[in-house]
Amino acid sequence: MKTVSNPVFSSDENRWQAVCDRDQRADGAFFFAVRTTGVFCRPSCASRAPRRENVEFFPTTDAAEQAGYRPCKRCQPTSLPRELAIVERACKVLDADPQQRLTLAQLSEAVHVSPFHLQRLFSRIVGISPRQYQAAQRAGVLRDALQRGRDVTRATHDAGFGSPSRMYEAVPAELGMTPSEYKRQGAGLTVRYATADTPLGAVLVAATDKGVCKIAFGDDASALVEQLAADFAQAKRVDDAAKMEPFIAQVRAYLQGTRERVDLPLDIGATAFQRRVWDALRRIPYGQTRSYTEIAEALGSPRAVRAVANACASNPVALAIPCHRVIGKDGAIAGYRWGAPRKEVLLETERAHRESDKVA
16 A cells, blocks of 8 residues: 555644644544634635734634634635545445455555544444444454354455454454354344233343343234244244243333333443444433434533434344434434334323323
8 A cells, every 4th residue: 555644734834834734634534613703614714814813722613613713614624525525435445345354544645634533523423433444344244144044164364353262352242143153144142021911012032141131012913923033033032921021021111101221231232433323322311312413412422313223224123222212303203113102102101101200
C-alpha cells in the first residue's frame, strides 16, 4: 500500500496553520472559534481569516457550543457532508476485501487523514470503530461460508481470521453461537422452551444452559414453536414448562404491572452496534419512551437512525430488551417485531401503571 504523509493537528501551531491554509484534511479533526464574532468554523472555512489572537480551538462542535459560540452559517460545522465522505471512503476500502486485516494506520493512509481523526469520525458516524467494522465483515464472510457447507477450518481461513483461536474468541457474539454450532444449526445445544397465554396473546420463552435466547409473542403458540424449530433446527428442543415457569412468571408479572423489568440471564448474539443500542434501550425508564433519533444521538451517531431501527427490529427477547419503548420522532408507534398493536398496548399499560403509582 502506498504511504501518504498525513498531518496531525495536535498542537495549536499546527491547527492555526491548517486554518491559514484552509486545509480540508483538518475538517472534523478540530474546530476554531473567533472571540470577536462569537462564531466557530471548520478549518477550511472560506470566510475572511481572523487574527490569531482572537482564535481558540475546540475538539468538537459540542465543546465550542458549550463555550458560548454559535456555528458559522457559511461552512456549517455542525453538518457532516465532508466527514461522511471520509467515512464512506474508509468503508469502501474495507468493503473491497473483507478478508484483509488493515490496521488503523493503514486505513488512515488509504483515505488521507490522520489515524486519530479517522477513529473519531468513524466511531461518531458509523457507531462502531473500524476494527469492529472489520470484525463484523469477517463474521459475515464466515457465516456465508458455513451456510454454503464449508468446513469450519476452511471457512475460518476464507473469512480472514489469523487462527482458529482468534476466530473462536471474536465470532460467537456475531453469530449468536460458536461457528461449529452455527454450522450445525444448534446441533449439540439443548434449548428448553415453554409457551403460555398472556394478555398480549401467546408467548414463547426459550433458554439454553447459559440463559434466555428467545422471548416472542404471537397469535398462535404452535407457530411460535415452529419458528423456534427453524431457528434451532439441529438443536435438541425440550418442551419444559417446569424449567421455564420462573421466566414465564416474570413476563406475566411485567404485563400485570407488578414488575418494571424482565431481569433474566440472556444468551443472545449481537454485533457491537446492536449491543450498544440494546444497552441504551434497557436504560429507558419504565413508562417512558425515546425516539429512534434520540437513541442515535445518545450513542453519538446522530445519522444512524436507520441502523438503530434495524437493531430494535432484530431484538430476539421481547420485554427483556424493551424495544417497544422506542417510537417515531413524531410520536408514531412505528414498527414492532411482534406487531404494532402489542407495542401500543405495552406502552399504554406502562403509562397507566406509572400514573397509578403516582396517585398512590
